[in-house]
Amino acid sequence: MNINLTLLGQAIAMAVFVWFCMKYVWPPLMQIIEERQQQIADGLAAADKGARSFEEAQTRIATLVEEARGQARTIIDQAQTRANDIVDEARTDADKERERIIQAGKADIDQQINRARDELRAQVAVIAVAGAEKILAREIDARAHQDLLDKLVAQI
Numbered sequence: 001m002n003i004n005l006t007l008l009g010q011a012i013a014m015a016v017f018v019w020f021c022m023k024y025v026w027p028p029l030m031q032i033i034e035e036r037q038q039q040i041a042d043g044l045a046a047a048d049k050g051a052r053s054f055e056e057a058q059t060r061i062a063t064l065v066e067e068a069r070g071q072a073r074t075i076i077d078q079a080q081t082r083a084n085d086i087v088d089e090a091r092t093d094a095d096k097e098r099e100r101i102i103q104a105g106k107a108d109i110d111q112q113i114n115r116a117r118d119e120l121r122a123q124v125a126v127i128a129v130a131g132a133e134k135i136l137a138r139e140i141d142a143r144a145h146q147d148l149l150d151k152l153v154a155q156i
Contacts, residue, residue, distance in 0.1 A: 128152070131148055131149070134148055
Protein backbone atom coordinates (compact mmCIF):
# COMPACT_ATOMS: atom_id res chain seq x y z
CA MET A 1 0.00 0.00 0.00
CA ASN A 2 1.06 3.34 -0.94
CA ILE A 3 0.88 6.16 1.55
CA ASN A 4 0.01 8.68 -1.13
CA LEU A 5 -2.89 6.67 -2.35
CA THR A 6 -4.16 6.28 1.24
CA LEU A 7 -3.87 9.95 1.82
CA LEU A 8 -5.69 10.70 -1.38
CA GLY A 9 -8.46 8.22 -0.45
CA GLN A 10 -8.78 9.74 2.99
CA ALA A 11 -8.89 13.26 1.51
CA ILE A 12 -11.65 12.23 -0.91
CA ALA A 13 -13.56 10.51 1.90
CA MET A 14 -13.14 13.62 4.02
CA ALA A 15 -14.35 15.85 1.18
CA VAL A 16 -17.42 13.65 0.64
CA PHE A 17 -18.08 13.68 4.38
CA VAL A 18 -17.75 17.48 4.54
CA TRP A 19 -19.98 17.90 1.45
CA PHE A 20 -22.59 15.53 2.97
CA CYS A 21 -22.49 17.42 6.29
CA MET A 22 -22.70 20.81 4.54
CA LYS A 23 -25.63 19.66 2.40
CA TYR A 24 -27.76 17.71 4.90
CA VAL A 25 -26.53 18.15 8.47
CA TRP A 26 -25.37 21.76 8.65
CA PRO A 27 -28.58 23.60 7.48
CA PRO A 28 -30.90 22.00 10.08
CA LEU A 29 -28.32 22.63 12.81
CA MET A 30 -27.96 26.27 11.73
CA GLN A 31 -31.76 26.64 11.62
CA ILE A 32 -32.05 25.24 15.14
CA ILE A 33 -29.25 27.55 16.36
CA GLU A 34 -30.86 30.59 14.69
CA GLU A 35 -34.28 29.73 16.15
CA ARG A 36 -32.68 29.38 19.58
CA GLN A 37 -30.87 32.71 19.14
CA GLN A 38 -34.19 34.32 18.13
CA GLN A 39 -35.93 32.82 21.17
CA ILE A 40 -33.17 34.10 23.43
CA ALA A 41 -33.35 37.57 21.80
CA ASP A 42 -37.14 37.59 22.15
CA GLY A 43 -36.82 36.48 25.77
CA LEU A 44 -34.31 39.25 26.50
CA ALA A 45 -36.55 41.81 24.77
CA ALA A 46 -39.54 40.57 26.77
CA ALA A 47 -37.47 40.75 29.96
CA ASP A 48 -36.44 44.34 29.14
CA LYS A 49 -40.05 45.19 28.31
CA GLY A 50 -41.17 43.54 31.56
CA ALA A 51 -38.55 45.48 33.52
CA ARG A 52 -39.71 48.75 31.92
CA SER A 53 -43.33 47.83 32.61
CA PHE A 54 -42.40 47.01 36.20
CA GLU A 55 -40.64 50.36 36.60
CA GLU A 56 -43.63 52.18 35.07
CA ALA A 57 -45.96 50.24 37.38
CA GLN A 58 -43.78 51.16 40.36
CA THR A 59 -43.94 54.81 39.29
CA ARG A 60 -47.72 54.63 38.85
CA ILE A 61 -48.06 52.88 42.22
CA ALA A 62 -45.95 55.57 43.91
CA THR A 63 -48.09 58.25 42.27
CA LEU A 64 -51.32 56.54 43.29
CA VAL A 65 -50.07 56.02 46.85
CA GLU A 66 -49.12 59.71 47.08
CA GLU A 67 -52.53 60.72 45.71
CA ALA A 68 -54.23 58.40 48.20
CA ARG A 69 -52.19 59.89 51.04
CA GLY A 70 -53.13 63.37 49.87
CA GLN A 71 -56.80 62.40 49.76
CA ALA A 72 -56.50 60.80 53.19
CA ARG A 73 -54.92 63.98 54.57
CA THR A 74 -57.71 66.02 52.98
CA ILE A 75 -60.36 63.74 54.47
CA ILE A 76 -58.69 63.84 57.88
CA ASP A 77 -58.46 67.65 57.72
CA GLN A 78 -62.12 67.87 56.75
CA ALA A 79 -63.08 65.50 59.56
CA GLN A 80 -61.02 67.51 62.04
CA THR A 81 -62.62 70.73 60.84
CA ARG A 82 -66.08 69.18 61.11
CA ALA A 83 -65.29 67.85 64.60
CA ASN A 84 -64.13 71.33 65.67
CA ASP A 85 -67.33 72.82 64.22
CA ILE A 86 -69.43 70.27 66.11
CA VAL A 87 -67.55 71.00 69.35
CA ASP A 88 -68.00 74.76 68.84
CA GLU A 89 -71.69 74.23 68.08
CA ALA A 90 -72.12 72.10 71.20
CA ARG A 91 -70.25 74.68 73.27
CA THR A 92 -72.49 77.47 71.94
CA ASP A 93 -75.62 75.40 72.62
CA ALA A 94 -74.36 74.58 76.12
CA ASP A 95 -73.69 78.28 76.80
CA LYS A 96 -77.21 79.16 75.65
CA GLU A 97 -78.70 76.39 77.80
CA ARG A 98 -76.61 77.53 80.78
CA GLU A 99 -77.84 81.13 80.34
CA ARG A 100 -81.44 79.91 80.08
CA ILE A 101 -81.06 77.83 83.25
CA ILE A 102 -79.43 80.74 85.08
CA GLN A 103 -82.22 83.09 84.00
CA ALA A 104 -84.85 80.57 85.08
CA GLY A 105 -83.08 80.18 88.45
CA LYS A 106 -82.90 83.95 88.92
CA ALA A 107 -86.59 84.27 88.07
CA ASP A 108 -87.41 81.52 90.57
CA ILE A 109 -85.28 83.22 93.24
CA ASP A 110 -87.00 86.55 92.54
CA GLN A 111 -90.41 84.90 92.88
CA GLN A 112 -89.40 83.28 96.18
CA ILE A 113 -88.00 86.60 97.46
CA ASN A 114 -91.23 88.37 96.52
CA ARG A 115 -93.28 85.63 98.15
CA ALA A 116 -91.16 85.83 101.30
CA ARG A 117 -91.54 89.64 101.36
CA ASP A 118 -95.29 89.32 100.95
CA GLU A 119 -95.43 86.79 103.79
CA LEU A 120 -93.18 89.03 105.92
CA ARG A 121 -95.39 92.05 105.23
CA ALA A 122 -98.45 90.04 106.17
CA GLN A 123 -96.77 88.90 109.40
CA VAL A 124 -95.58 92.45 110.17
CA ALA A 125 -99.10 93.70 109.59
CA VAL A 126 -100.50 91.03 111.90
CA ILE A 127 -97.88 91.86 114.54
CA ALA A 128 -98.51 95.58 114.15
CA VAL A 129 -102.24 95.07 114.56
CA ALA A 130 -101.64 92.81 117.56
CA GLY A 131 -99.27 95.38 119.06
CA ALA A 132 -101.79 98.16 118.47
CA GLU A 133 -104.49 96.06 120.09
CA LYS A 134 -102.31 95.45 123.13
CA ILE A 135 -101.40 99.11 123.34
CA LEU A 136 -105.00 100.15 123.11
CA ALA A 137 -106.09 97.44 125.49
CA ARG A 138 -103.79 98.66 128.23
CA GLU A 139 -103.95 101.94 129.74
CA ILE A 140 -102.08 104.66 128.13
CA ASP A 141 -98.72 104.64 129.78
CA ALA A 142 -95.56 105.87 128.03
CA ARG A 143 -93.43 103.35 129.74
CA ALA A 144 -95.73 100.45 128.87
CA HIS A 145 -95.94 101.76 125.33
CA GLN A 146 -92.13 101.78 125.09
CA ASP A 147 -91.94 98.19 126.44
CA LEU A 148 -94.51 97.02 123.94
CA LEU A 149 -92.70 98.77 121.06
CA ASP A 150 -89.41 97.20 122.14
CA LYS A 151 -91.05 93.77 122.18
CA LEU A 152 -92.61 94.48 118.79
CA VAL A 153 -89.23 95.49 117.36
CA ALA A 154 -87.70 92.32 118.83
CA GLN A 155 -90.36 90.18 117.12
CA ILE A 156 -89.83 91.87 113.79
